[in-house]
Structures are given as structure tokens and as C-alpha cells.
Amino acid sequence: MNLSSVRLRMAYRLFLLVITAIALFVSWSGWRLKYYGPLGPGPGFFPVWVGILLALSCICALFSSLAEGLDEASTPFFEDAEGGRSVLLVIVALLALWPGLKYFGFRLTMLVFVWVVPRVFGARPLWQRAATAVLLSFGVAFGFERGLGVQLPEPELEFLQALGF
Amino acid sequence: MDILSAFGDGLWLAMQPANLFAALIGCIIGTLIGVLPGVGPVAGVAILLPVTYSMNPVSALIMLCSIYYGTMYGGTITSVLMNVPGETASVVTCIDGHQMARQGRGGAALAIAAIGSTIGGLVATVAVMLVAAPLSKLSLLFGPPEFFALVLVSFTLLVGLAGDSLLKGAIAALFGLLLTLPGMDPLTGVGRMTFDSPQMLSGLGFVPVLMGLFGISEILVNVEKGQRGFGTVPISTLWLTREDWRASAMPIARGSVLGFLIGVIPGLGAATSSFLSYALEKKLARDPSRFGEGAIEGVAGPETANNASANAALLPLLSLGIPGSATVAVIMAGFLIHGITPGPFLFKDHPDIVWSLIASMVTASVILLILNLPLVGLWVRILRLPYAVLFAIILVFTVIGTYSVSGSMFDVAVMLVFSVIGYVMRKFGFPMAPIALTLVLGPQLETSLGQSLVLSEGSLMVFFRSPISTVLMLVAIGLVLHLALRPVTRKGLQMLRGHDSEV
Numbered sequence: 001m002n003l004s005s006v007r008l009r010m011a012y013r014l015f016l017l018v019i020t021a022i023a024l025f026v027s028w029s030g031w032r033l034k035y036y037g038p039l040g041p042g043p044g045f046f047p048v049w050v051g052i053l054l055a056l057s058c059i060c061a062l063f064s065s066l067a068e069g070l071d072e073a074s075t076p077f078f079e080d081a082e083g084g085r086s087v088l089l090v091i092v093a094l095l096a097l098w099p100g101l102k103y104f105g106f107r108l109t110m111l112v113f114v115w116v117v118p119r120v121f122g123a124r125p126l127w128q129r130a131a132t133a134v135l136l137s138f139g140v141a142f143g144f145e146r147g148l149g150v151q152l153p154e155p156e157l158e159f160l161q162a163l164g165f
Numbered sequence: 166m167d168i169l170s171a172f173g174d175g176l177w178l179a180m181q182p183a184n185l186f187a188a189l190i191g192c193i194i195g196t197l198i199g200v201l202p203g204v205g206p207v208a209g210v211a212i213l214l215p216v217t218y219s220m221n222p223v224s225a226l227i228m229l230c231s232i233y234y235g236t237m238y239g240g241t242i243t244s245v246l247m248n249v250p251g252e253t254a255s256v257v258t259c260i261d262g263h264q265m266a267r268q269g270r271g272g273a274a275l276a277i278a279a280i281g282s283t284i285g286g287l288v289a290t291v292a293v294m295l296v297a298a299p300l301s302k303l304s305l306l307f308g309p310p311e312f313f314a315l316v317l318v319s320f321t322l323l324v325g326l327a328g329d330s331l332l333k334g335a336i337a338a339l340f341g342l343l344l345t346l347p348g349m350d351p352l353t354g355v356g357r358m359t360f361d362s363p364q365m366l367s368g369l370g371f372v373p374v375l376m377g378l379f380g381i382s383e384i385l386v387n388v389e390k391g392q393r394g395f396g397t398v399p400i401s402t403l404w405l406t407r408e409d410w411r412a413s414a415m416p417i418a419r420g421s422v423l424g425f426l427i428g429v430i431p432g433l434g435a436a437t438s439s440f441l442s443y444a445l446e447k448k449l450a451r452d453p454s455r456f457g458e459g460a461i462e463g464v465a466g467p468e469t470a471n472n473a474s475a476n477a478a479l480l481p482l483l484s485l486g487i488p489g490s491a492t493v494a495v496i497m498a499g500f501l502i503h504g505i506t507p508g509p510f511l512f513k514d515h516p517d518i519v520w521s522l523i524a525s526m527v528t529a530s531v532i533l534l535i536l537n538l539p540l541v542g543l544w545v546r547i548l549r550l551p552y553a554v555l556f557a558i559i560l561v562f563t564v565i566g567t568y569s570v571s572g573s574m575f576d577v578a579v580m581l582v583f584s585v586i587g588y589v590m591r592k593f594g595f596p597m598a599p600i601a602l603t604l605v606l607g608p609q610l611e612t613s614l615g616q617s618l619v620l621s622e623g624s625l626m627v628f629f630r631s632p633i634s635t636v637l638m639l640v641a642i643g644l645v646l647h648l649a650l651r652p653v654t655r656k657g658l659q660m661l662r663g664h665d666s667e668v
Contacts, residue, residue: 012593019340026343026358033357040619043350043357046611050346054339061332077592083389090388091585094381097564098578106568110561117560118553132554136561149219150569153577 008077013065020058027051093117105155105165110137172294175520179528184227187220188525191228192532195235199255200243200544201555206236206492207601208383211375212559214499215566222503223518227525229499230479233492234286234529237435237475238537241278241468242544245271254435254471257443261456261463268459272541273405277461278468279537280405281417285473286530288421289428293480294523296429297512300484304509307485309616310627314637316610319431319487321644323599330594331648337595341603342610344369351608352615364575371498371604373567373580378600379495380563381580382587384556409461416446416466424473429480431489435471442470476526482507483519487606491598494605501605 030047078084093113100109115133118124144150155165178184198209210232217225240255245262258278265274307315324334347358348368359365405413420442427438446466447456456463478489479496486508488494500507511519537544567580591597603610621627629635 008592011589015589015593019336023339023343026346029358030346033355034353036623040623041352041615043353043355046350046614047346047357050339050342054336054343057332057335057339061336064332079389080391083391086391087385087389087588090385091588094581094584098574098581101564101568101577102574106564110564114557114561118551118557124551124553128551128554132557136557140561140565144565150565151572152565153568153574 008075009065009068011077013062016058016062016065020055020062023051023054023058025051027055090117101153103156105160106152107137107141107165108155108160109153110140168294168298171298171516171520172524174517175522175524176527178223178517178521179227179524183221184224184521184525185528187224187228188231188529189532189536191231192235192529192536195232195237196239196242196533196537196544197235197547198232199236199239199241200547201239205379205383206233207375207495207597208380209236210492210495210499211372212380212563212566214372214375214495214502215569217499218502218569222505222515223521225503226496226499226505226518226522227529229496230522230525231529231532233496234472234475234526234533236492237472238279238282238533239544241282242275242537242541245274245278245464254439254474255468256436257439257467258464260443261458261460264457264459265461265464270459273409273461274464275541276405276538277409277413277465279534281413281420281465281469282472283530283534284417285421285424285469285471286476286526286533289425289473289476290523290526290530292425293476293483293526297480297484297519297523300480301509301512304485306633307509308631309613309620310634311631311637312486313610313613313617314628314634314641315485315487316606316613317641318637318644319481319489319606320599320603320610321641321648322431323602325644325648333593333595334599337590337597338599338603341600342607344374344600344604345607345611351612352619364573369579370570370576372502372570373576374583374604375495375498375601376563376567377580377583377585378587378590379491379597381560381584382591384559385584385588386591387552388556412461413465416442416462417469419445419449420466420469421473424470425477427470428474428477428489431481431487435474435478435490438470438474439467442466472530479522479526483511483522485509486511486609488602491601494598494601497605 027048028051030044030051033044033047034042035044035048036042076084078087093116097109097113100113111133114136115129118129118132141152144152155161179188194213195206195209198206198213210229213232214229217228220228237254241258241262244255244258245266248259248263262271262274262278265271320338324331324338345368347365349356349366356366420438423442423445424435424438427441428435443456443463443466446462447453450456450460450462478493481487481489482493482497482500486497486506488497497507505511505515505518563580564577567576568574570576587597590600617627618624621630627634628638
């Protein structure tokens with residue numbers, strides 16, 4: 001995909017639509033709960049109004065953006081293609097962090113993450129990457145677990161647990 | 166005398182080795198966060214919130230507040246030496262501070278900033294000390310309708326003042342409220358929007374949401390900008406000349422008063438105070454053309470004002486339970502985590518905590534002065550660390566912090582998802598401060614609204630029955646009308662659309 005073809009204004013309108021849909025869903029969910037009872041507001045009262053107000057605000061913002069004119073005049077979503085690629089890579093890595101932590105535990109996931117992701121910022125000496133990765137995974141885990149008694153995510157995979165990760 | 170003896174007790178507690186150590190660590194970490202461009206005070210306090218979980222409440226809150234004060238000073242170092250503000254309140258310091266550094270007077274700029282910050286902080290502390298207790302006594306008269314009206318005024322102020330687009334401010338505030346809805350209804354205890362998930366019964370935790378929205382999303386913005394590392398101007402002598410002292414004395418005095426007055430108004434914040442102080446000093450200067458060319462008054466006034474404002478921002482939190490800024494909202498989250506509800510009863514129920522916290526403003530100000538001047542060189546060296554390493558360190562601590570709240574991978578997932586949402590919202594120019602405020606105050610707003618309606622059997626006139634709530638509601642309505650009518654003018658229309666952003 002050509003990253004420079006993604007326009008900021010188009011993405012903004014899409015975002016507003018998504019938020020509007022969520023707000024309307026919240027409002028509808030609130031309506032299905034008890035809105036008002038003999039003792040006062042029910043659990044649905046506040047969600048109904050927050051949802052309606054948010055949806056209305058988003059629709060106003062959408063109209064305001066549409067009044068701005070054609071999308072081609074808008075700047076790209078990413079300031080430059082390289083920056084866009086970097087941020088997308090980091091986002092993918094961040095989203096991959098959750099299953100990583102769940103199945104492989106803190107130490108191994110952070111070792112890989114800290115080894116791989118800083119490459120986005122440019123080439124660094126191998127020793128520096130290795131030292132940072134080991135220190136921020138095994139080193140930090142040792143410090144927090146032994147020193148501060150803070151439990152960190154353990155792997156769900158049994159063989160990794162058996163190996164002490 | 167009551168206030169003085171209570172303050173004395175608080176100072177004694179704040180001077181206990183454990184609390185002094187907490188203040189010292191907080192100041193060091195805060196300065197470090199302030200020094201790092203791209204990690205603001207909100208993100209810094211949010212990331213470090215979990216570090217305080219295992220501490221006693223007094224030390225924990227002293228540490229969180231010290232981090233906040235430290236970030237205020239830390240931002241100055243990069244503004245002066247690199248022309249890169251560490252946080253928004255230091256933007257204005259770049260103008261004359263960096264010019265001074267380029268003229269070989271960077272040391273003098275940093276010295277006057279440190280001295281001004283300390284004086285501003287101390288003046289604001291004295292003012293907080295004198296005003297907080299009487300204000301909290303007044304706020305004991307607050308029932309649910311008054312509290313609802315007060316929160317409404319804060320929301321309106323914040324939406325009106327946060328960023329250039331009113332609609333974006335409103336959307337951000339309502340989005341924050343929306344995030345407080347899943348979980349148990351605060352009035353009836355009935356579960357809602359839980360999607361049959363047991364984790365959702367307790368709602369979206371504000372720590373993971375705040376960490377994602379404020380911590381990692383800020384870093385993603387820097388990743389996109391291609392932040393690699395930083396270059397600095399060498400530091401000169403820290404000694405100030407007699408002329409420097411003469412030129413700075415009045416700006417420091419004015420900055421202290423201005424910073425305090427701005428700081429106590431929810432929503433205005435430290436950045437506003439530093440900009441106003443700069444404008445004031447330029448207006449009062451005999452030769453305004455010196456501003457922008459390295460005028461020491463352009464550093465002394467704003468730096469004093471932003472620290473005074475930071476201390477003063479705690480006043481509405483301690484006495485009314487209303488955080489005046491996004492950072493203070495995160496600090497409020499720290500109070501709640503430790504089982505302490507800020508507000509009118511704080512002075513009555515936890516005088517030890519509140520007075521030691523006020524006293525810690527003094528100890529932190531002195532620590533920052535002692536610490537920062539001799540250690541400027543160290544902070545500059547830290548900036549030579551590759552950004553990649555800093556990013557990795559921040560991320561690792563954020564994951565640990567989020568997980569350690571409740572040992573739940575669900576919280577980690579929430580934090581990661583909100584990192585992306587926060588990044589996207591920042592790209593579209595949504596102000597983040599209203600989200601923090603509504604996220605923290607949302608449940609209280611809903612509770613006070615519900616209780617008010619129960620009391621009045623559904624009549625909205627309950628908000629106009631007492632003089633306090635009537636005045637507050639009229640202020641809120643006036644603000645809403647003012648904000649709504651502003652688009653009638655051409656300038657207002659630009660504001661509605663957000664002239665600084667294309668979207």
C-alpha cells in the first residue's frame with residue numbers, strides 16, 4: 001500500500017464515523033438496560049445521554065470536516081513514508097506483544113521485542129542491541145521479581161515454564 | 166496558628182527519611198522525564214504510577230507530586246540547551262533561553278530558571294497552605310447537586326480551553342466519559358456493557374487506559390517523526406551577574422503571583438501561565454525588542470510562573486477533589502489507588518497526608534534547586550542515550566506497570582489498544598487533557614447526577630435550589646453559551662474547525 005495515499009482528512013472522517021457508531025451502540029445498549037425506575041436513574045440513564053451527546057458531537061465534526069472541501073487537498077496521514085512505515089511496524093509489534101507475553105512470558109517476549117524494535121530507529125551496534133535486550137528482559141525481570149517482589153507475566157506454554165522462563 | 170501547626174506537623178512528616186527519599190527519587194525521575202523530549206508530565210506520571218503501589222500512601226503521593234514538579238524543571242534544560250521543549254510549559258523558554266545559550270549564557274539561563282522555579286514553587290505553596298483548608302471547609306457544604314455543578318464547570322472550562330477546536334475538546338471529554346461506562350453502574354451496582362466478560366465487570370482500569378493514551382501514544386508520535394537522538398549547546402558558567410539579578414527580580418515576583426492565580430483555575434495549566442508571563446514581561450519591558458534575542462526576563466518570568474502554576478494546580482484537587490489539569494488527574498488516580506478520595510473530607514480524614522503533601526512542595530522545591538544546578542551536565546549526558554534505548558526502557562516499564570496493577574493480561578491488552586487509539590487521536594489533533602479528566606471524574610459525575618435526581622425525584626431544578634449550585638450552574642451555562650456563540654464571529658468559526666489542523 002502506498003502510505004502517502006492515505007489522507008489525514010479521509011482518515012479523520014472514518015474515525016468520526018467509527019466513534020459515532022460506537023456512541024450510538026452505547027446509547028442503544030443503555031436504552032435496553034433500565035433507563036429510569038421508581039428510585040431514580042437506572043444503569044442505562046447515563047450511557048444513553050453520553051452516547052447521544054458523543055454521536056451528535058461527532059456528526060457536527062463530520063459536517064464541519066466535509067465543509068472543508070475535497071479530500072485531495074488534505075495532507076497525507078503520515079508526514080513521510082519512512083515515518084509511516086516505522087510507526088506501523090511499532091504498532092504491529094505492540095499488538096503482537098500481548099499474545100507474546102501471554103504464551104511466551106515476559107522474558108522471552110521482551111528479549112525479542114527490545115532486540116527487533118529499536119532497529120526502526122536506525123542501525124545500532126550489535127553489542128548495544130544485545131546488551132539492551134538482555135538487560136531489559138532478563139535483567140529487569142530479575143530485579144522486579146527478586147528485588148521488588150513484583151510478579152511478571154509467565155508463559156502459558158508448559159515447556160517454557162519448565163525451562164524457567 | 167492552626168494552619169501553621171498543621172503545616173509544621175506536615176513538614177516534620179515530609180522530612181522523615183523515607184518521605185525525603187521519595188521526594189528525592191521523584192525529583193530525579195521527574196527531571197529525567199522532563200528532559201526527554203516527547204515524554205510529557207502526564208505520560209511520565211502515568212508510566213510511574215505503578216512504581217508507587219507498594220509504598221505507603223504518604224511516600225507514594227509525595228513521590229508522584231515530586232515527579233510532577235521535576236518534569237516542570239526538566240523541560241527547561243532541553244528548551245535552553247537544545248531549543249526542544251521537554252513539555253509544553255517550557256515552549257516559551259526556548260525563545261530567549263536558547264538564544265542565551267547560543268550567546269554562551271546557557272548556564273545563566275538555567276540558573277535563573279532553577280531559582281525562579283524554586284521561588285515560584287515556594288510562593289504558591291504558601292498560598293495553597295493559606296487557602297486550601299478554608300476552601301475545603303466551604304466545600305463541606307457541597308452535596309451531590311453542588312458537586313455535579315462544580316464538575317460541570319471544570320469540564321466546560323477544560324473543553325473550552327483545551328486546544329483550538331471546541332468540537333474536538335467536547336468529543337475528547339465525552340470519549341473519556343464513554344470509557345467509564347463499562348463495568349458496574351455506580352448507583353445500582355448492575356453490570357453494563359461487560360460483553361459477558363468477567364474482566365469487564367470492574368470496567369476499563371484507568372491506569373492501563375491512561376498509560377496507553379498518554380504514555381505509549383506519545384512515543385508513537387516520536388517514532389513517526391523519526392526521533393533518533395539530540396544535539397545540545399555546551400553549558401557556560403552558572404553564575405549570575407548583578408545585572409541578571411536586577412533584571413530578573415520583578416519578573417520572578419510577577420511570575421509567582423500570576424502562576425498561582427492561573428494554576429488554581431481548572432483547565433488553564435502551566436503552559437498558559439508561562440505564555441501569559443512572557444507576554445506580560447514583554448509588555449512591561451523598557452525595551453521589548455530584546456525579547457527573542459536572549460532577554461533573561463523572558464526566562465525568569467515564565468519559568469517561575471509555570472512552577473507556581475504546577476503547585477497551585479493541586480489546590481482544587483486537595484480542597485474540592487477536582488483535578489485542574491491532566492497531570493493532576495493522573496495524580497488523583499494515584500490518590501484513588503491508595504484508597505484516598507481527594508476533596509472536602511481530605512483535611513478532616515487524612516490531615517497527615519494532605520499537610521505532608523503540601524510540605525513536600527517545599528522540600529521538593531529545595532531538592533530541585535540543589536539537585537539540578539550541579540547536575541545539569543548529567544542530564545545533558547543522558548540525552549546522548551540513543552532514543553531507541555529510551556523507547557525500549559519506557560515500553561518495558563509501561564508493560565510492567567500495567568501488569569502489576571492486578572496481574573491481568575487483560576489490562577496489558579487494554580493498554581496496547583489504547584496506545585494505538587491515543588496515537589490516532591493525537592494525529593487528528595484531539596486534546597488529550599479532557600479525556601484524562603473525564604476518565605478519572607466520570608464515575609463521580611455519574612454518581613452525583615444520579616443522587617441529585619433521586620433526591621429531587623427526577624426534577625432538574627435540584628441544581629438551582631442552593632445558592633452554590635445555582636451560581637455554579639449559571640457559570641457552566643454561561644460558559645457553554647459563550648463557547649457556543651463564539652463561532653458566530655469569523656475567528657470563532659476558525660476555532661470550531663480547528664485552524665491549526667487540517668482535519
